[in-house]
Amino acid sequence: MKRPWIGVFKFTSCDGCQLSVLNMEDELPDFVSLFQVAYFREAGDMPLRGRFDIALVEGSVSTGWQKAQIIEVRERTRHLVTIGACAAAGGLQALRNWADIEDYKRLVYPSPDMIETLPCSTPVSDHVYVDYELWGCPVNCDELSEMLGSFLLDRKPGIPAYSLCMECKRKGVPCLLVAKSEPCLGPVTRAGCGVLCPSMERPCYGCFGPKEGANIGSLLEAFRNAGFSSHECVLLLDKMNTYAFREAGTGEGRF
Amino acid sequence: MLKQKLKKEHLGLLFDKLKVTHGVLGPKVENGVVTLAEIDAHDIPSGYEDHQQPGGYRLIKGERPEIFSFSIGPDSFKRFLQPPLREVFAFRRAAGISITRPGAEQRPLAFIDMRPCDLSALKLYDRIFLRGPVRDPYYDSLRRDSLVFVLNCLYPNDNCFCPSMGTGPEATDGFDVALTELSDSFLLEAGTAKGETVLAGLPAGEVDDSDMREKGARIELCRKRIKKFIRAGELPGLIYRNVEHPRWAEIAERDLECGNCTQLCPTCFCNSTYDALGLSGISKKSYQVSGRRMRKWDSCFSKNFARVHGGNFRPSRRARYRQWMSHKLAYTMEQFGLPGCVGCGRCITWCPAGIDITKELEALKSAR
Ligand code: SF4
Ligand code: SF4
Ligand code: SF4
Ligand code: SF4
Numbered sequence: 001m002k003r004p005w006i007g008v009f010k011f012t013s014c015d016g017c018q019l020s021v022l023n024m025e026d027e028l029p030d031f032v033s034l035f036q037v038a039y040f041r042e043a044g045d046m047p048l049r050g051r052f053d054i055a056l057v058e059g060s061v062s063t064g065w066q067k068a069q070i071i072e073v074r075e076r077t078r079h080l081v082t083i084g085a086c087a088a089a090g091g092l093q094a095l096r097n098w099a100d101i102e103d104y105k106r107l108v109y110p111s112p113d114m115i116e117t118l119p120c121s122t123p124v125s126d127h128v129y130v131d132y133e134l135w136g137c138p139v140n141c142d143e144l145s146e147m148l149g150s151f152l153l154d155r156k157p158g159i160p161a162y163s164l165c166m167e168c169k170r171k172g173v174p175c176l177l178v179a180k181s182e183p184c185l186g187p188v189t190r191a192g193c194g195v196l197c198p199s200m201e202r203p204c205y206g207c208f209g210p211k212e213g214a215n216i217g218s219l220l221e222a223f224r225n226a227g228f229s230s231h232e233c234v235l236l237l238d239k240m241n242t243y244a245f246r247e248a249g250t251g252e253g254r255f
Numbered sequence: 256m257l258k259q260k261l262k263k264e265h266l267g268l269l270f271d272k273l274k275v276t277h278g279v280l281g282p283k284v285e286n287g288v289v290t291l292a293e294i295d296a297h298d299i300p301s302g303y304e305d306h307q308q309p310g311g312y313r314l315i316k317g318e319r320p321e322i323f324s325f326s327i328g329p330d331s332f333k334r335f336l337q338p339p340l341r342e343v344f345a346f347r348r349a350a351g352i353s354i355t356r357p358g359a360e361q362r363p364l365a366f367i368d369m370r371p372c373d374l375s376a377l378k379l380y381d382r383i384f385l386r387g388p389v390r391d392p393y394y395d396s397l398r399r400d401s402l403v404f405v406l407n408c409l410y411p412n413d414n415c416f417c418p419s420m421g422t423g424p425e426a427t428d429g430f431d432v433a434l435t436e437l438s439d440s441f442l443l444e445a446g447t448a449k450g451e452t453v454l455a456g457l458p459a460g461e462v463d464d465s466d467m468r469e470k471g472a473r474i475e476l477c478r479k480r481i482k483k484f485i486r487a488g489e490l491p492g493l494i495y496r497n498v499e500h501p502r503w504a505e506i507a508e509r510d511l512e513c514g515n516c517t518q519l520c521p522t523c524f525c526n527s528t529y530d531a532l533g534l535s536g537i538s539k540k541s542y543q544v545s546g547r548r549m550r551k552w553d554s555c556f557s558k559n560f561a562r563v564h565g566g567n568f569r570p571s572r573r574a575r576y577r578q579w580m581s582h583k584l585a586y587t588m589e590q591f592g593l594p595g596c597v598g599c600g601r602c603i604t605w606c607p608a609g610i611d612i613t614k615e616l617e618a619l620k621s622a623r
Contacts, residue, residue, distance in 0.1 A: 030537070034537060142533065146532075146533055148534055149537055152534075158529040158531075161557070165514055165607075166518060166553075166554065169514070170340055175312075175607070178605050178606075179288050179313070180287065181311075186513070188513075211512075213558065215512060218508065218510070219608075222608055
């Protein structure tokens, strides 16, 4: 079998998803024997040249330079797969999309004039065609392996788009929302984390972004019935997938 | 068939006897909820009361004097007889294809407090997986030597509606042993020869007419405590006449499509199969692949579940909710001659949006 050329790219992000690639541990030897790794920012210095069969892209687009860079990556690769919440939804840094970037700059940096940034942090799919999105903050190593294996076998990855509740129920975790009135985002969140939080009696934070057809309005109604204010509800959604959750809520970035 | 009484303090002896041959599954409190697990007599959460409402569940320590003072929790036999995730076989494709099936590894199961509603669901499972067009060998292996102790209910929760479906609160057949908790003892009634064998050797008290009267009175009291009803007599017509009722669209606005109802419904049996095959299952020579074929619970609420080439025939939330309710209340009866909804109320309690199947059916009755 011809080993496909793979590149792992980074935009605005914390590198956690690239680390998940390195964290595949048992499968890392398979990864390097099945793919020719031609570019990988987190793993070593390699010049960007030539073409790729598959590009894994971490991070959101949040500077003018990145807007050009993502187009270059797209032009160099046959398939583009985004990894993680930043690339799929704009990340935590997309919180600025609901604020004034100049305020943020002044608040955070001693010399705000030195900061070159766009007013919004946006998902990769706002800029170029994306073949597949792996959600999660960070991505799940098993899903990464499933996606890469499926790429080699030319089949559709068996990665669910349904709710976290489905996994929760399979694991037999008693529902925190129903039994404890905890504001769990599970019903609108994509499965994939393996029920990390509800297994520990913590409500879901929505790391894997909105599930297919997420009905945000109805869940917020349930939260309000459980005694949470509208403001608290919005705060629950305003994390690493804020841009995607708000869009799923109304299609306009507002509730 | 054999009938006898067992003093309450001797319940442990029944457990001891069963444990020799079976894994004994019964109620246990975990994270504030009554779940099903392998237990001993002292694990039974005696005195606890469950308060259930649409989208709500609370367990409190109450005043009821009975050992089985609570009703059903989220789990049913389904978790054990049709497990949520399991390996069907392991495969390896090199020159040819080789398949390894997992061995039957576990001890047979004894269900110690299966409720009458769940027993009806079990009958449906048997009908489908043992006597349907294709026998499910895995279900068969788990079910074959299992023992079913049905526990006639004394305390329904507020979402129970078994009388409407004709499934409870008393079980009349289909069990190995029926238990009814009386004031000073358990009434044990064998339903099969297997059940009689289990009862033999336990310290037995004689059953007289007053015990049978007490049983009748207790179950009658339970029946009176039931709060929900549906118009089962008007099914399936009520559904078929209303496929375009505007109510479906209203439900779709509330429905989260989270799938909780289907995962906990004791009659929902949908599964999907997939091949678990990561990078480690692929060798550099492209013709060598190995992995595991898995089966997991799935749901008609997930778009991919019924996807065929080109899409899903039920593309909207409205259509998918209608499919679920129609399957429960209409299609199953027509296909298998048994109720597809046994009135356990789990889908009502565990729906985070509090969607109540009994109310929704009633709404179909109203003018469009
Ligand atoms: S705990 Fe959260 S994820 Fe789990 S079933 Fe309840 S709402 Fe869904
Ligand atoms: S009816 Fe309730 S439990 Fe079922 S999918 Fe809809 S919101 Fe979830
Ligand atoms: S449809 Fe609801 S009430 Fe009926 S059997 Fe299923 S979970 Fe129980
Ligand atoms: S639905 Fe009937 S049989 Fe089932 S738990 Fe409630 S009262 Fe018991």
